[in-house]
Amino acid sequence: MQRRVFVRLIGGGVVTAAAAPALTACSSDLPAEALAAWQGPGNPPPPGTDPRRWLLAHAILAPHSHNLQSWLVDLREPGVITLSVDRGRLLPETDPFSRQMMMSQGTFLELLDQAARAIGLRAEITLFPDGVPPPDRLTDQPTARIRLLAQAGVTPDPLFAQIFRRRTNREAYESREPDAQALRTIAESVTGHESGRGLRLDWTGAARGEALRQHREIAMAAWKIEMETPRTILESYRWLRIGPKEIAQHRDGISINSPLVRALTAVGLFDRSVAPKPGDSAVAGQIRTFNERIASTPLFFTLVSADNLRPTQVAAGRAYVRAQLAATALGISMHPLQQALQEYPEQAAGYRQIHQLAGATAPGETVQMWARVGFAPPVSPAPRRGVEAHLTAR
């Protein structure tokens, strides 16, 4: 059997190698234990009992870059949840300053807040209670201390109803764009919320033909760079979970369950410790597939912040998941494209171009999220590790 194989790429930077077109990998039919978290925690906790695990069961369904789920939770203080980044779960090559990690803390906080509101609690969130980590690396300082307060007049958030339905959808999209009213509704879900203050969101579709062409071109170029840079593709390989055993064991990362990829892996023909050689046909196949997806995309979303401070990154994560939940309610899919936003040197040209296109040219202005938007066939949920796996103290 040939070593060079084709595999369709599934994740935020991930790939696979396999052999024939029939091999296109996908994450369908994942083992039930990997998806158990999507069953939810059941009825709300009765008054007078500890609601924190129930809230966490919602928060862990948040989107996270590469599905790392880098959420460390300390429950030792009664009535309080302390959230930190699990520094054993970082992406040092593609997210060297941990900007996406911070956004992924924000997505978690947003879902936690929505879950608290759903049962009449106010989640009083204090960001960085022990100080703000520096801009270029993370420390053990917690991201947030969340105090839960029973309070009359807490308003539920209608987006809460979408938490179990939200998916990152990387499929090809239909050519039709969501209508203007739908885009207004999504935008208002961000701008009408405190986390959206100071953030600017924008859409690029057919009405801005030349800009749409440039979005596609930048996305394709950035993906190619990530695939062809040995250290970044190897970082993605580290988080690939191939076959039911690995998927059920880890319940994180990017799942590949195709029989052929599993077989190739089992016999050592897909070695995740070795970067593909230049010109590798597997990588070429992945780039082709990605390009088709990008070419099918009718609309791109950008979320720009005025600065790139740690609290802003967290707020951007909250804003992104709010937009995605609002889109979910309207039957609209979203798929983040972080490659050109990543701060490693090989992406510098695309980084500049997408910032210019999004009008993020003033000092500090940062495109925090860039995503495909459109209509696509439904996809299955991604694995979650379950609440207990996140607790530092029991």
Ligand SMILES: Cc1cc2nc3c(=O)[nH]c(=O)nc-3n(C[C@H](O)[C@H](O)[C@H](O)COP(=O)(O)O)c2cc1C
């Ligand atoms: C900050 C951030 C960056 C992300 N970047 C990408 C990306 O570049 N490409 C991609 O396919 N998915 C990206 N994702 C989506 C995650 O891969 C996804 O949330 C994760 O695999 C879990 O799947 P789910 O969102 O369907 O629950 C990103 C998510 C977040 C929060």
